[in-house]
Amino acid sequence: MSEGPKIVLIGCSHSAGEAIGELRSSAQSLPDHVEWVSIPCGSALDELHILRAFESGAEQVMVLACYDGACRSVEGNKWAEKRVGAARTILEEAGIAGWRLAFHNIAPSMPFDLLRWLEEFREPVPAAEPKPEGSS
Amino acid sequence: MSQRISVDKRVMVLGGSPEAGSVTQELLDLGYAVHWITPDAVLPDGPGDHPRLTRYEECALVRLDGHVGGFLGRFRRNGTELSLNASALVVATGNERYYPAERYGLALSSNVLIIPQVRKQLEAPRSTGAALPHRNQRVILLLDLGGETAKEIASEAMCLAIDLRAQWHCEVYVFYQNLKVDTYNLERLTRTMREKGIVFCRYADPQIAVDDEHINLSYIEGTVSGELLVLPEAVHPRDDTQELAGLLHVRLGEDGFFQDINIHEYRPGISVRKGIFFAGRCHMDGDLADAEGDAMQAAANVDALLGTGSLEPEVIIAHVDSTKCIRCYTCVRTCPHAAVEMADYDEVTAARVVDLACRGCGACVANCPVRAIELVGQAMPAWVQSA
Numbered sequence: 325m326s327e328g329p330k331i332v333l334i335g336c337s338h339s340a341g342e343a344i345g346e347l348r349s350s351a352q353s354l355p356d357h358v359e360w361v362s363i364p365c366g367s368a369l370d371e372l373h374i375l376r377a378f379e380s381g382a383e384q385v386m387v388l389a390c391y392d393g394a395c396r397s398v399e400g401n402k403w404a405e406k407r408v409g410a411a412r413t414i415l416e417e418a419g420i421a422g423w424r425l426a427f428h429n430i431a432p433s434m435p436f437d438l439l440r441w442l443e444e445f446r447e448p449v450p451a452a453e454p455k456p457e458g459s460s
Numbered sequence: 461m462s463q464r465i466s467v468d469k470r471v472m473v474l475g476g477s478p479e480a481g482s483v484t485q486e487l488l489d490l491g492y493a494v495h496w497i498t499p500d501a502v503l504p505d506g507p508g509d510h511p512r513l514t515r516y517e518e519c520a521l522v523r524l525d526g527h528v529g530g531f532l533g534r535f536r537r538n539g540t541e542l543s544l545n546a547s548a549l550v551v552a553t554g555n556e557r558y559y560p561a562e563r564y565g566l567a568l569s570s571n572v573l574i575i576p577q578v579r580k581q582l583e584a585p586r587s588t589g590a591a592l593p594h595r596n597q598r599v600i601l602l603l604d605l606g607g608e609t610a611k612e613i614a615s616e617a618m619c620l621a622i623d624l625r626a627q628w629h630c631e632v633y634v635f636y637q638n639l640k641v642d643t644y645n646l647e648r649l650t651r652t653m654r655e656k657g658i659v660f661c662r663y664a665d666p667q668i669a670v671d672d673e674h675i676n677l678s679y680i681e682g683t684v685s686g687e688l689l690v691l692p693e694a695v696h697p698r699d700d701t702q703e704l705a706g707l708l709h710v711r712l713g714e715d716g717f718f719q720d721i722n723i724h725e726y727r728p729g730i731s732v733r734k735g736i737f738f739a740g741r742c743h744m745d746g747d748l749a750d751a752e753g754d755a756m757q758a759a760a761n762v763d764a765l766l767g768t769g770s771l772e773p774e775v776i777i778a779h780v781d782s783t784k785c786i787r788c789y790t791c792v793r794t795c796p797h798a799a800v801e802m803a804d805y806d807e808v809t810a811a812r813v814v815d816l817a818c819r820g821c822g823a824c825v826a827n828c829p830v831r832a833i834e835l836v837g838q839a840m841p842a843w844v845q846s847a
Contacts, residue, residue: 361840361844365822368821368825368826368835368838369826370826372844380843397796397821398796400796400823407826
């Protein structure tokens with residue numbers, strides 16, 4: 325698989341975990357530079373998990389949780405999203421760009437969306453500056 | 461860590477709906493002892509006397525303690541308190557019907573009637589000599605006015621249409637907007653209706669004019685005039701639903717019925733609390749046959765939990781370090797499964813996670829301000845622990 329900077333993928337075992345299982349059953353796997361960390365539910369996510377992932381040398385961290393209303397524990401996905409927001413604030417204070425931390429809602433049937441997100445997970449290209457008028 | 465705990469095969473069924481009777485019967489057949497409890501005055505037809513069945517009428521829940529495998533329900537009955545034990549609990553309180561006058565914008569009168577009124581006239585004994593008021597008339601049955609008609613009511617409306625046609629030789633027009641016939645019964649009924657010459661019309665933006673003798677219903681395809689307008693009732697949650705949900709520590713869905721969220725992971729009927737199940741029309745829209753099927757499912761869910769006569773904690777569960785706990789109750793409030801409570805340890809009072817009730821989601825772990833709770837059985841990479 326493609327090489328890249330180390331990405332830590334933290335996700336709910338009921339949605340993301342199932343999606344990764346789905347990936348394996350279609351004879352595919354996560355890229356080698358991606359480390360998968362399973363947590364029982366989005367609500368178990370701690371800001372520390374994210375911060376320590378960066379400390380341990382990850383370039384980017386992606387958090388995955390269920391869609392609204394699909395959480396086994398009612399609001400786990402909302403907890404996770406909130407924690408990601410809090411962690412992003414801390415990271416930016418420490419001088420780590422916010423785009424390095426991503427959050428996605430996922431369902432077990434979305435393994436290929438996950439691969440696409442990982443593929444597209446890179447620094448956003450700044451919007452091209454508008455050309456000054458009159459220049460050709 | 462994993463130890464099996466043997467539990468009684470005893471279940472409480474709450475509610476006086478027909479589906480509560482079905483759950484009770486099914487559980488008795490599966491070998492369970494059942495307390496069948498209703499706040500209403502009379503229980504519906506259901507299982508008769510049975511050595512493993514106890515029935516309680518006019519008996520309202522005032523407090524529920526304990527967890528799966530050992531619920532303790534306190535009830536009030538004729539001014540006296542009553543305590544009952546059970547390993548699991550099935551809520552089958554049903555729903556309530558009402559006439560949605562505001563939504564319909566129509567007042568009931570001698571030629572604008574709801575289904576039970578027509579049914580009563582239809583079933584009045586011939587021997588009284590009363591005239592058959594609507595014989596041979598043209599009847600408009602107006603479904604889905606201002607919102608979808610509940611399936612159980614729609615099925616009653618269809619049965620009424622068939623009987624009006626057969627017994628009073630009425631000409632029946634059924635107006636509908638979004639009639640769902642996704643159950644065996646409803647589909648069969650619509651087919652029978654068409655065979656008997658009942659006319660179905662799909663409408664939108666109806667204009668209804670009612671005078672003493674005629675009803676004129678105008679819609680996009682024209683105007684239908686008739687002598688009798690029959691309206692369906694609507695259903696809403698029982699008045700005590702909110703209170704009961706509070707006592708059971710479960711959430712209500714957006715429409716005020718039990719549980720319509722979480723249907724993806726917890727199949728309908730399984731609540732966020734282990735050992736509490738819902739059956740029938742207290743949590744779903746369906747006709748009586750649907751409710752009956754749902755009752756069978758609820759009994760099967762109970763049997764899946766208690767069938768072996770023992771319970772085992774899940775692989776991953778939370779555990780409180782009582783020496784670190786500061787008794788802030790954050791975990792008690794946060795736990796979506798109502799599995800955390802305050803308890804006396806040897807020397808201190810601290811939070812305790814009830815092993816059997818814990819679903820291992822970790823919400824308490826991440827929320828604990830002093831990190832006194834950990835997930836037992838959860839493997840994390842080494843870098844999470846060491847900074």
